[in-house]
Amino acid sequence: LDQNLAEVYESAMKRLPTNEHAKTRAMQRGWIKGRNDCWKAEDVRGCVEVSYQTRIVELQITGGLLMAPDYTTLICNRQENIPFTTVFYNQTNPPSAVLTWGSDQVIAFIQHSGSGARYAAPGVEFWSHQGEATVDWFGTRLLCLPHGGATTALHGETLSLEALRNATYRGFEDLAAEITLQNGRWEGEPYVVGGATLPQAQMVEDLYLSGDLDLDGSPETAVLINYAPGGTGDFLYLVIMKKHEDMPINLATFYVGDRVRIRDFYLKGNRIHIDLLQAGPDDGMCCPGDVLTRIWTFDGQRLEEQPLERAAERLSPELLQGQVWRLTRWRNEEPVASAVHLTLSYKDGRLIGSSGCNNYFANAASGEMPGDITVTGVGSTRRACADPVLSGAEQRFLELLSRVGHFSWAAGKLTLSYGQGEDWGVMFFAGAPDMNMQ
Structure with a gap:
């Protein structure tokens, strides 16, 4: 585990922007202190193992070493103003889930279960079964259903x-x-x-x-x-x-x-x-x-x-107001690298968001046909972008944004179409909860 963590830490530092290095080093020092405190635990070996596993997954996610899957939103105890989001990373060892409720976020790991899917972390247990989830969140019991889901207790199995x-x-x-x-x-x-x-x-x-x-x-x-x-x-x-x-x-x-x-x-x-x-x-x-x-x-x-x-x-761009979207695919079969976090919002005739290293802005005016838009005046702040992955994605996005001529939806995703003829393509955006690791 120690060697695995060292390799993941080195890989993550290479991909993180330079201005994130000091913060990551400080978090690593804090993690070492927490790991060393495991000698106080009843199960020292188990505490150390969970500590390593959690830190490895944190670095894999924040360092852009994993492809970011789609997230799921649940409503717990009928509190629609505090959504519960889940992101499952089946490619980690062991498989893990990032669970977020309000401003709190944990990384939980899959556990053996007779039925359903169960994930656990110190103080947290998440069990999904037959279309609903029960959660123990640091002593608070939650019954969670898909956003807008039915609330009746069901007898019988749902289809996979x-x-x-x-x-x-x-x-x-x-x-x-x-x-x-x-x-x-x-x-x-x-x-x-x-x-x-x-x-x-x-x-x-x-x-x-x-x-x-x-x-x-x-x-x-x-x-x-x-x-x-x-x-x-x-x-x-x-x-x-x-x-x-x-x-x-x-x-x-x-x-x-x-x-x-x-x-x-x-x-x-x-x-x-x-x-x-x-x-x-x-x-x-x-x-x-x-x-x-x-x-x-x-x-x-x-x-x-x-x-x-x-x-x-x-259909008009005003329908996008009040939402934040995250770029997930450059084209239909070309996903965005997990290290790249490009967002898009619409407000008062302008498209705004983060292009990775900088904040960008552009004017967006409706065209004659439904969904047609004209994008002009694309610009951004001028912060240096040391990471070549982020820099390349930022340049590509701003160039494509200047050529966007149409927006729509497809299977719940926002789509922006750009170019013409053989140079035509579509960028796909999903709704964007805050998945920044604290």
Whole structure:
């Protein structure tokens, strides 16, 4: 462990900005003092082992040695003003989780469990089972549910992501047969022998919700499936699945729309909500401009869409106000390095945020078509950036930002499209909780 820590510490120091070195050295000295205090513990060996494991993971995360996974937000004891966030790092040894509640943050490690997933750290225990989590947070007991999740105690098992990604689905309008996904995707036979046009379907970015949707005391799962018959259409379906005799079964399927863009997908009680972007009465299918929330209920057999609770808004940059976004992908298949923390916000006609080493700013004006924006006056502070990884990412981001011409959403991510023709690309942003290690 001592040699492993030394290697990780050296690697992290090489990647951290120079101005972070003094702070990191001070934290290392503090860690050594805490480790040495383990002689006071009842289980000295266990205390030392946890101390090393925690410090190694801290350095791997803050030093950008790990790819940052997506986070999950939970609401505990119905306190919506104090979200509980979890980030799971399965690549650490042992697998770990960064747990944040309010201003407190800990690193917990996976523990043996008969069912569910259990993580523990000194003073903290986190156990996730059947769609909810119980937490002992330094003596405070918490019952946590997914943001907007159902609160009914459930009997029966929820479906796993792996099961959903390999399940059989039915109910697509122009496809009589069932389709069975393999790793989240399905391809049919070409319409013409040897041709390139064929029907396809896929689970949308692994988005799914579990809860007691029909209030029968057992859980159902809501899934989003995109079905593309082979032309220009890209049809979104909402599907209800349930576990029956260890197999996922399709209970109901509802057609949502053609080429809709998903902004958010969540439960409130047992009602399914999709915040989405869809074509308005005067929009072409290519260019949806209505932003609204659609709601469904499930009675055990059928999905029924409910009346809108508020009118649709038109797509404009003002809808981004009050949110902070973190860049996660430069392009669809190119993730951002974990050491790079680029953020984006919109306020009063300007895009602002951190470009890594500096703060940046730019003007953003709406264009003629829904989602079109013109970005001008890109600038930033002029702090020196010694780390070549951060410096390169900063220069690349500011250059791409100056070429952005459109924004939208895709599977809950904010997207900024830049360039034209072969030089065209899309940057993806996720909501950004504060994951800075204290």
